[in-house]
Amino acid sequence: MPSKYDTNPLDPDFPEKAKATAAAEETRTLPYRGGETHQLPVNTEPAADDQKTRKFAEAEVHAYSGTYVPPFTGHNVPTHYQHPQFAQYDPTTSHKVRSIGLPENIAIAGCYFPFYIGMVASFILLLLTPKDEPKVRFHAAQGLAAHLGVALVAIILGIVTSMTGGELGTTLFKVAAFAMLVIFTIKAFKGKPIHIVALDDLTNWLEEKLGPVK
Secondary structure, eight states, X not given: OOOTTOOOTTOTTHHHHHHHHHHHSOOOOOOOXXXXXXXOOOOOSOOTTOOOOOOOOHHHHHHHHSOOOOOOOSSOOOOOOOOOOGGGOOHHHHOBOTTTOOBHHHHHHHHTOTTXXXXXXXXXXXXXXXXXXXXXXXXXXXXXXXXXXXXXXXXXXXXXXXXXXXXXXXXXXXXXXXXXXXXXXXHHHTTOOOOOGGGHHHHHHHHHHSOOOO
């Protein structure tokens, strides 16, 4: 006799056989064994050991929410430690160049000072500053390269002007170069980075060739 759990999909009469088998089975009811249902008592009164919610006074609430102050027991209580202001520390103003005794930011700013003063300062710094001051030597070489570049372009423009006439281009270049050197001087004094990418090769060559005098 086929069972209703027979799931053979190859039997074409499976649906009808399953229905006939399900209709032949009857629903069975379990016998009653005499169990009774008991209703639990509902107690609306609070128990004798229940504690009521206490309402704190305003002064007690503030006493618990305030800052805890430990009692004095005779030991030394240190004062509040003040952390140093690292953000205000400027190494360019506190560090002095060992060879010349000037603060680092003043020595670097002198390398970019206009009117050829920076050119002389850069040349002297390259001769006096030791190798263990790489930042100062870099800016001295870069400042000297910048002054040499400005002088070279000014000479070329002067030659062209003498041949063609008109000094407008030369004047504009000198004004732009002066403004650039002033900006570099201010940035160096404030300790801000200065990097002229176009002068990297000349800067590296000057820094290598013009070493400190022994």
